[in-house]
Amino acid sequence: MSSMASQNAPEPDALLxxxxxxxxxxxxxxxxxxxxxxxxxxCLALLGRNGAGKSTTLRSIVGLTPVRSGKxxxxxxxxxxxxxxxxxxxxxxxxxxxxxxxxxxxxxxxxDVALWANRKSVDQRDEVLKxxxxxxxxxxxxxxxxxxxxxxxxxxxxxxxADPDLLILDEPSEGLAPILVDEVRDTLLRIKAGGTSIxxxxxxxxxxxxxxxxxxxxxxGTVKFTGSPAELEAKPDIKDTYLGIA
Amino acid sequence: xxxxxxxxxxxxxxxxxxxxxxxxxxxIFGLMDILNLAHGAFYxxxxxxxxxxxxxxxxxxxxxxxxxxxxxxLGFLLQYYVLQPLIDRGRTAHLDMALLTFGLLFFTIGLVxxxxxxxxxxxxxSIDKPAGLGSYIDIGIMYPTYRLFVIALxxxxxxxxxxxxxxxxxxxxxxxxxxxREMVRAMGVNIYLVFACVFGLGxxxxxxxxxxxxxxxxxxxNMGVQILIPTLVVVVLGGLGSVKGCFFGALIxxxxxxxxxxxxxxLALFATYLLLAAMLIFRPQGFFGRAPKxx
Numbered sequence: 001m002s003s004m005a006s007q008n009a010p011e012p013d014a015l016l017x018x019x020x021x022x023x024x025x026x027x028x029x030x031x032x033x034x035x036x037x038x039x040x041x042x043c044l045a046l047l048g049r050n051g052a053g054k055s056t057t058l059r060s061i062v063g064l065t066p067v068r069s070g071k072x073x074x075x076x077x078x079x080x081x082x083x084x085x086x087x088x089x090x091x092x093x094x095x096x097x098x099x100x101x102x103x104x105x106x107x108x109x110x111x112d113v114a115l116w117a118n119r120k121s122v123d124q125r126d127e128v129l130k131x132x133x134x135x136x137x138x139x140x141x142x143x144x145x146x147x148x149x150x151x152x153x154x155x156x157x158x159x160x161x162a163d164p165d166l167l168i169l170d171e172p173s174e175g176l177a178p179i180l181v182d183e184v185r186d187t188l189l190r191i192k193a194g195g196t197s198i199x200x201x202x203x204x205x206x207x208x209x210x211x212x213x214x215x216x217x218x219x220x221g222t223v224k225f226t227g228s229p230a231e232l233e234a235k236p237d238i239k240d241t242y243l244g245i246a
Numbered sequence: 247x248x249x250x251x252x253x254x255x256x257x258x259x260x261x262x263x264x265x266x267x268x269x270x271x272x273x274i275f276g277l278m279d280i281l282n283l284a285h286g287a288f289y290x291x292x293x294x295x296x297x298x299x300x301x302x303x304x305x306x307x308x309x310x311x312x313x314x315x316x317x318x319x320l321g322f323l324l325q326y327y328v329l330q331p332l333i334d335r336g337r338t339a340h341l342d343m344a345l346l347t348f349g350l351l352f353f354t355i356g357l358v359x360x361x362x363x364x365x366x367x368x369x370x371x372s373i374d375k376p377a378g379l380g381s382y383i384d385i386g387i388m389y390p391t392y393r394l395f396v397i398a399l400x401x402x403x404x405x406x407x408x409x410x411x412x413x414x415x416x417x418x419x420x421x422x423x424x425x426x427r428e429m430v431r432a433m434g435v436n437i438y439l440v441f442a443c444v445f446g447l448g449x450x451x452x453x454x455x456x457x458x459x460x461x462x463x464x465x466x467x468n469m470g471v472q473i474l475i476p477t478l479v480v481v482v483l484g485g486l487g488s489v490k491g492c493f494f495g496a497l498i499x500x501x502x503x504x505x506x507x508x509x510x511x512x513l514a515l516f517a518t519y520l521l522l523a524a525m526l527i528f529r530p531q532g533f534f535g536r537a538p539k540x541x
Contacts, residue, residue, distance in 0.1 A: 064428060088434035100429035102422045109418040116415045117434040162434055 014073075015040045015197050016061070016092075016166055021070035023053075023060045030056045032221040033070070036199075038166060043188075043198040045212035045229075047205060047243055053221040054201040055097055058170050061199075062087050062094050075165060089118055093159030097170040097201075101151045103144040107135060110143065110158050118162035128160045131187060149180040156187065166197045173204045185210055205243060217242050248387050253508040254501075259393045259462075261500025262400020266455035267473055268480040268492045269407055270448025276424045276487020278441050280329060281340050284347035285452050285477065286470030287354035288317040292453025293460040293469060294358055297371050306376035306461060313460075314453030321449025324350075326442040351470060359467050373461040396458055403451065404493055411489060420444060424487050476503065479522045485535025494533060 016038040023031040031053050038044045046054050059065040061072055063084040072080045079087050088094065102110065111125050129136040132153050138146065146154060152172055159167060172188070173181040185207050192198055192211065202208035209215070209229045217225040217232070219242045225232065232238065239245050271285045296313025300306065329343065337343070362368045374380075375392045382388040411417035419440055423430045431437050459469065480499050484491025499518055506517040513520075525532065 062432060064432065083436070083438075084431040085434050085436045088432060094432045096429065096432060100426060100432065102425040102429070104421050104425055105418055109415075109422075112415045113418050113422055113430075113435070114433050116419070158433065 013039045015075060016199065017071075017073045018057075018061060019071045019073075021057070021060050021067045021072070023056055023065055023067050025056075025065070030221050031060060031067070034060075034218065034221065034223055036216045036223070036226070038197050038199050039213070040165075040197055041192075041195055042213040043192055043200060043211045045208035045215045046199065046201045046218060047208060047215060048218035048224075049242065049244060050203075051220075052218040052242075054218055055170055056221075057218065058094070058168050058199070058201060062092060062168065085117070088162060088164075091162070091165040093162055093164035093167045095152075095155045095159050095167070095169045095172060097174065099151045099155040101143040101146065101154060103142065105143055106139065107141055107143070107146070107154060108139040110154060111161060114158045114161040120161055120163065124161055124163060128157055131160075131190060132157045148175050149177070149183065152176065152180075152184060153187070156184075156191075160191070160196075164196065166199060167191060168199045170201045171203060172200075173202060173207055181207055205245060249508070251387055252389065253504055255389055255393060255397070257501040257504035258497075259396045259400075259500075260504055261496045262397050262404075263455055263459060263462075264473070264476050264480055264500055265400050265493060265496035266403060266451050266458070267477040268484070268496055269404070269489060270451045271477055272481045272484060272487055272492045273411075273420065273489065274445055274448045275481065277420055277427075277444055278325075278329075279338070279340075280325075280333075280347075280445075281344045282347050282445075282448075283344055283474065284324070284350040284354070285449070286472075286474035287351045288321055288449040288452040289456040289459070289473055290354060290358060290470035291320060292317045292456025293373075293465045294362065294456075295453075296457035296460050297373055297465055300373045304374075306373060306379075309373055310454070310457050313457040314450045317453025317456070318446045318450035322442045322446030324449075325445035326438065329445075330438055330441060351474070355467055355470060363467070371460075371465040372463075373457065373465070375461050392462055396462060399458065403454075407489060476500075476518060479518055482522060483525050483532055485532025488532065488534035491532050491534030 014037050018037070019035050021031050021034045022029070034053065034057055036044060036046065036057070046057060048054050056065060060067045063082055067080065070080070071078065074087065074090060074092065077090065079090065105113070115122070115125055134150060135153050135157055138150065143151070156169070156172065169188070172184050176184065181204060188198060188200070188211055198211065200208055200211060212229055214226065214228055215232050216223055217238060224242050225235065225238045267285065267289060271282060274280055274282050292314045295316040296309040299312045300309040303309065332342070332346070362371070379392045379395050381391060383391045383394065411420060419430060419435055423437065423440065427437060455473070459473070476499050480492060480495035483498060484493070484495030498521065502517050502521055503514070507514040
């Protein structure tokens, strides 16, 4: 009896399980049955070329572009049909591709809104800001006055204010100078060391592999590979065909 | 000089009345991208319900307090249960929303006509001004006290709206929503509830303007359409979604209407539209309009 149950239930240490997701933009079929799993305390890197469906996968998970069919489970709860704000409040932090920094809000207001929406106190903010000293020096600056690196840090800090179990990031290294990419990577390593699971979409494969415990490769809306970084290393054909690196 | 001051104050009074209308309309448009032509209906509802409350209680102040609440409730329900579900089903074009809300405006006019004129036989209706605001005051000229009250009320509401939007976390949510609605949802905010509250609040302001007008002017079946036109001009002049622009836009339109009527009556009928046309040609985004986006 118990063995039958365990066959159907997700792995005991799975935090996020997405199964057979099909997503459309209007009539165009973008995701053709994508499945992935993020285990507790681990980082899953979602890799692939431009247009492979990586961002759509993330948007489907948080409900911004709801799936037409498939199932998404987070912390043993079915969140497939959750409105976005409910999934966020249940413990998913989301950092979108364009960072989503508001030009007409100050840094403090960005953080205040996140605290208010997730019913967290200022203590949570002070705790998170220990990771982002440069953000705390710029509390009165407006979003548009921040550099790209500062915006990225603010976007991550804001997502952490809800004290999420899972942090989802869409290309955090995009448009950043190499030294800032290293800074973002180190910050994410510290966040992961603190016990937060990470689902990371990246074009920068080196950075992604520095963080990842497992890797899923997407192409044209389907999963082409899932395994550990070492297993990916052993498959140059996958790297060549779907990532463009040998 | 006396004549000028008198008209200046009249212009200011009209400006404040239009501002009460336009500020809700512009924030609703900026945040939700809905052109709510039914805004005139909420003004009417405020005035007529305010009249009913006044007839029952014989108090202007209670009528001012209770009258706009019906507009608030109806606005909240309209956004939450009618407009938002339609938007979720893909009816997001400005034309869809404009047609629907325009239809609602005429439905409201018809319903009010059926109740108050056809059924109750009421024609000339107004709310009595409260004791103390019903006469004239000497401020260099003899000027109606009630009109000064309207000016003060408008300025207080303008200040309150500015403080709410600029200084509170709710205001930050609204400003963030004007920049990027999707990101606000992705921060854990139930944006549908925020939308409905803002919509309701905008309608409450329209209802407030309705009660105020019901005591200063008169209550009739065309009042909703009449106020809607200068209100739309203000929203275009100020820049869609801009509260500051709305305030200055209201001043310009109120003054233009009043002063052209006083000094160049031949111009009065189309002075406002001249202003509107010039704005659309030379600065279509309005005085304070900008491209709202995340950086």
